[in-house]
Amino acid sequence: MSKTKMPASLPDPIINENAKIVLARRYQKKDAEGIVYETVKELFWRVASAIAAEEAKYDGSSCKPATLARDFYDLMTSYSFLPNSPTLMNAGTGLGQLAACFVLPVADSIEDIFDAVKHAAMIHKSGGGTGFSFSRLRAKDSVVGSTGGVASGPLSFLRIFNCATEQIKQGGTRRGANMGILRVDHPDIMEFIKAKERDGELNNFNLSIGLTEAFMRAVEKNEEFDLMAPNSGQVVEKLNAREVFNLLVQKAWESGDPGIVFLDRINRDNPTPALGEIESTNPCGEQPLLPYEACNLGSINLGKCYAKGKNGHDSEVNWDELRRIIHLSVRFLDNVIDASVYPLSEITEMVGKNRKIGLGVMGWADLLFQLDIAYNSQTAVDLAERVMKFMRDEARSASKQLAAERGPFPAYAESVFGKANLGPYRNATTTTIAPTGTLSIIGGCSSGVEPLFALSFVRNVMDNDKLVESNPFFETALKQADAYSPKLMEEIAKVGTIRKMEHLPHDLRRVYVTAMDIEPIWHLKMQAAFQKYTDNAVSKTVNLPGSATREDIWDIYWKAYEYGCKGVTVYRDGSKTSQVLCTGDGD
Ligand code: ADP
Numbered sequence: 001m002s003k004t005k006m007p008a009s010l011p012d013p014i015i016n017e018n019a020k021i022v023l024a025r026r027y028q029k030k031d032a033e034g035i036v037y038e039t040v041k042e043l044f045w046r047v048a049s050a051i052a053a054e055e056a057k058y059d060g061s062s063c064k065p066a067t068l069a070r071d072f073y074d075l076m077t078s079y080s081f082l083p084n085s086p087t088l089m090n091a092g093t094g095l096g097q098l099a100a101c102f103v104l105p106v107a108d109s110i111e112d113i114f115d116a117v118k119h120a121a122m123i124h125k126s127g128g129g130t131g132f133s134f135s136r137l138r139a140k141d142s143v144v145g146s147t148g149g150v151a152s153g154p155l156s157f158l159r160i161f162n163c164a165t166e167q168i169k170q171g172g173t174r175r176g177a178n179m180g181i182l183r184v185d186h187p188d189i190m191e192f193i194k195a196k197e198r199d200g201e202l203n204n205f206n207l208s209i210g211l212t213e214a215f216m217r218a219v220e221k222n223e224e225f226d227l228m229a230p231n232s233g234q235v236v237e238k239l240n241a242r243e244v245f246n247l248l249v250q251k252a253w254e255s256g257d258p259g260i261v262f263l264d265r266i267n268r269d270n271p272t273p274a275l276g277e278i279e280s281t282n283p284c285g286e287q288p289l290l291p292y293e294a295c296n297l298g299s300i301n302l303g304k305c306y307a308k309g310k311n312g313h314d315s316e317v318n319w320d321e322l323r324r325i326i327h328l329s330v331r332f333l334d335n336v337i338d339a340s341v342y343p344l345s346e347i348t349e350m351v352g353k354n355r356k357i358g359l360g361v362m363g364w365a366d367l368l369f370q371l372d373i374a375y376n377s378q379t380a381v382d383l384a385e386r387v388m389k390f391m392r393d394e395a396r397s398a399s400k401q402l403a404a405e406r407g408p409f410p411a412y413a414e415s416v417f418g419k420a421n422l423g424p425y426r427n428a429t430t431t432t433i434a435p436t437g438t439l440s441i442i443g444g445c446s447s448g449v450e451p452l453f454a455l456s457f458v459r460n461v462m463d464n465d466k467l468v469e470s471n472p473f474f475e476t477a478l479k480q481a482d483a484y485s486p487k488l489m490e491e492i493a494k495v496g497t498i499r500k501m502e503h504l505p506h507d508l509r510r511v512y513v514t515a516m517d518i519e520p521i522w523h524l525k526m527q528a529a530f531q532k533y534t535d536n537a538v539s540k541t542v543n544l545p546g547s548a549t550r551e552d553i554w555d556i557y558w559k560a561y562e563y564g565c566k567g568v569t570v571y572r573d574g575s576k577t578s579q580v581l582c583t584g585d586g587d
Contacts, residue, residue, distance in 0.1 A: 002056070003049040003092065004066040012041050013077035016444040023442065026174065027088050047083070048072035050092030054335040060405040063331070072332055079443040080304045081329045084297040084434065085174070086127040087336055088442075096341035097126030098296055099351075100434075101282035101358070105291035106132050106157075108231055113137070113157050117164050122343040124168045124176035131179035131289070133279035134158060135210065138231045139187035153188050155195055158202065165204040176204055177283035181261065183210040184244065187227045187236050193247050196257040206283055207258035208567060209248060216262075216561055219245045249553045252570050259285065260557060261567035269535065269566075271428040272354055274414040284435050285567050286539040287358055292346040295536075296336045297358040297434045300325050302387065303366030303445045303473075315371050317387060323394050326359065330398035333357035334406075334426055355409040358432025358536055359395050361387070363445035365452050369473040374510050375451045376522035381529045384449070388431075388533035395430035402426035432536035446471075448539055449530050451515045451523075454496030456489050468493050474512050481505050515543040516573060520556055528563035537566040546574040 015023070020040075029038035038046070052069035055061050063071075075081050082088070084100035091098055102123050106116045120130045140153025158180050165176040180202075182192045193209060196202050218225040218241035225244075227237040251258065261281060266288045270278050278288045287295050305325070307318035337355050342348045364384070365375060373380050400423060408424030409415075417423040433449055440447035456470035468489050478484040483504055491501075497514045498504050515523075520542050527540040542556055553570055560568035 003053045004069045006042070006045045006049070007070070010041065010045065010070075010073065011077075013044060015040050019442045019444060022438060026438075027085075029093065043088070044073055044076050045069075046092035047088055048076065051083075051087075051332055051335045051339055054338045057338070058406050062405060068331075071328060075325065075328055075332070078304065079301050079445070080325050081298060081300050081332070082436075082439045082443055083332065083336060084299075085438055087296060087298075089127055091336070091339060095126060096339065097123075097128065097343060098336050098340040099128055099294040099342070100297050101131070101287040101289065101295045102128050102347065103131045103280045103282065103289035103291055103293055105279075106134055106136060108136050108138055113160075117161055119344055120161060120176070120178070121164055121168050124165060126343055127174060128294070129177040129179075129283035131181070131280040131282045132161070133181045133183070133210070134192075135181070135183040135186050135279065136230050139229060139236070140191070142187075142229065142231070153191075154182060154186070155188060155191055158195070158205065162202050162204050178205045179281055179283045179285065180205045180207050181210050181280045182207075183263065184212060184215045185226060185228050187229060189227065189244065190239075190247065193244070193251055193258060196255060197251060199255075206285070208261045208281070208285065209258050210263040210279070211260050211561075213264045215241055215244075245554070245557075246550075249550050249557065252557075253548070253550045253553050253572060253575070255575055256569070256571045259567060259569040260560075261285065261288075262561065262565070265564070266537075266566050271417065271535075272411050272415045275350075275353065275411055281537065281567070284539050285569065286360075286432050286434050286537045288536060288566070289356070290350060290354075292344070292350040293354065293356065294340075294342060294347050294351050295356045295358050295429075295432070296333055296340065297360065297432055298329055298333050298336075299360045299362045299434055299436050299439055299448075300329060300391075301363040301366075301443050301445050302361050303363030303370065306367055306370045317367070317371075317383075319390065322387075322390065326391060326394040327398040327401075329359055330357065330395050330427075330430060331402065333359060334399075334402055353409065353411040354428035355426060356429045356536075357427050358434065359391070359430055360433035360436075360448070360534075361391065362434075362436040362440050362443060362448050364449040365446035366471075366473055369471070369477070369511060372507070372511050375513050375526070376518045381522075381525050384526055384529035385532060388530050392431050392533040392535065396425060399425040399427045399430050429535035431534045433530055433534055433538040433540075435539040444472075449526060450540065451513060451518055453515050454493075455498060455512055455514060456492040457496060458493045471512075477508060477512065481508060483508070515541075516545065518543070520544055520548070520552065520570075521559070524556060524559055524563060524565070524568070527560075527568070528565055531563075531565050540569070542568060542570045544570055544572040546572060548572050 028036045049069040052065045055065045087098040104116050123130050134154035137154040138151045141150045224238040225241045226235040229236050266278050276290045281288045305318045305322040307316050309315045403424045403426040412418045412424050436447045455474045459467045459469045499517045523542040530538045
């Protein structure tokens with residue numbers, strides 16, 4: 001595919017200081033000695049021109065590659081939209097693996113298990129993250145037919161995956177991240193729930209328990225439920241559902257691990273049940289996928305979609321700008337599928353059938369700051385629904401337009417859309433809300449749909465220099481209120497929040513809230529509001545103070561179920577471990 005040459009008049013991008021460091025370390029191309037030889041401008045042009053070049057192969061295309069390359073360049077360098085890290089790293093290079101999310105099957109034989117280890121290694125090398133369900137593996141101590149010995153069970157194999165991940169440093173880009181899921185009705189469930197109780201154990205995995213509707217009903221009624229042997233389908237044991245749920249809550253209270261996912265709900269939203277059942281998500285939980293499926297993500301920076309009202313009043317979301325960005329981003333992500341070279345033919349085939357993309361948002365907290373709306377308010381929750389409904393409607397309309405130009409996704413006829421005569425669409429799913437761990441650093445915005453962690457904090461820089469860094473919207477608001485001083489910023493940096501600073505204007509303290517200031521219920525309401533209009537899932541952590549009780553976590557888990565979330569992750573301040581790193585430079 002021929003790429004458009006970089007025009008001489010192309011403007012230089014403006015890059016924030018943290019982005020400079022992250023981009024140079026992980027994204028710009030380096031020679032054999034590790035010396036960066038690509039400028040940031042060249043990086044964004046490499047990506048823009050490679051993705052735009054895909055346009056040439058569609059006769060019915062309404063866009064010219066050269067014009068589109070410039071549109072994509074402007075889209076990224078205005079930080080209105082950024083594609084997931086592997087696209088930024090690999091597009092237009094020999095590597096060409098552009099997706100962040102993969103799910104691989106793990107079948108119940110030694111050959112299949114070690115095939116999955118090998119395939120995961122290949123994916124990690126290319127910068128992608130992998131999710132697996134271990135539910136098909138026979139339970140520990142069950143008989144192995146061919147040898148007469150006993151099986152070692154899902155957990156022992158999971159440790160092999162963990163160890164393999166440890167050894168692959170992803171070709172100098174980032175260390176691997178994995179999701180491991182076990183169905184709640186697997187006989188080894190109690191051991192699995194406790195798998196990460198020792199610090200550092202399975203450090204390359206996030207673990208989640210796959211909860212079923214039958215299990216949730218048993219919890220509600222305080223009844224027993226069946227554990228079934230995956231290889232025979234026979235009931236091997238019965239457990240009290242509340243005891244299992246209690247253990248889940250206890251472990252999440254201790255360390256945040258494991259999380260939970262609602263498997264039946266995920267499968268209710270499976271757009272192509274004829275192609276199989278969804279058993280797992282990607283590492284951070286936002287992308288449920290079929291075995292051998294991959295998905296590329298991209299995120300729109302909502303902080304850029306703000307329209308100042310006349311006389312400084314009635315500020316609003318800039319809906320026209322948001323629509324423009326969505327349509328261009330959907331085209332971008334659909335082209336990424338074609339530009340991507342997948343490490344396995346099975347993946348190429350599955351991706352080719354469904355053409356899933358995951359367009360999401362970041363900078364949500366920044367948008368709320370600009371609109372003077374507190375994150376922990378019904379106004380914010382209502383706006384979240386409005387924004388996400390708009391995102392989904394416009395993304396689907398863009399996907400429809402692409403289907404008219406290029407044809408629907410090949411599995412369309414057998415999909416739920418095809419059967420109901422909706423569409424046709426170019427993509428089986430269009431929306432996902434990613435954590436945007438690194439993208440938000442590059443974009444200089446708040447991450448995903450999360451509130452800020454701190455309004456101001458101290459960053460250690462080289463030679464032990466300390467730099468106080470603060471949210472730009474917060475700094476501006478302080479200046480406007482005549483409350484700014486370097487000394488105040490240092491004080492805020494010590495605690496991160498202004499909740500208790502009663503000398504500051506009330507309105508500032510209402511709007512500029514941080515993750516820890518927010519009652520857990522608002523975290524959950526926000527997640528549910530975005531989930532309502534997201535095809536795939538929402539990456540979100542419910543932050544809890546150190547003083548939170550087990551009952552609080554029980555309550556959150558139960559409400560997540562009632563509110564229609566697809567899963568939930570909690571983190572109690574000061575508890576033992578956090579999640580597998582998906583942020584910063586990934587190690
Ligand atoms: P980014 O901001 O780098 O694009 P996100 O933080 O939004 O990435 O994560 C999106 C997805 O990318 C994750 O759910 C996971 O599938 C994959 N991912 C993130 N970090 C890593 C990592 N260190 N190694 C492998 N995959 C990762």
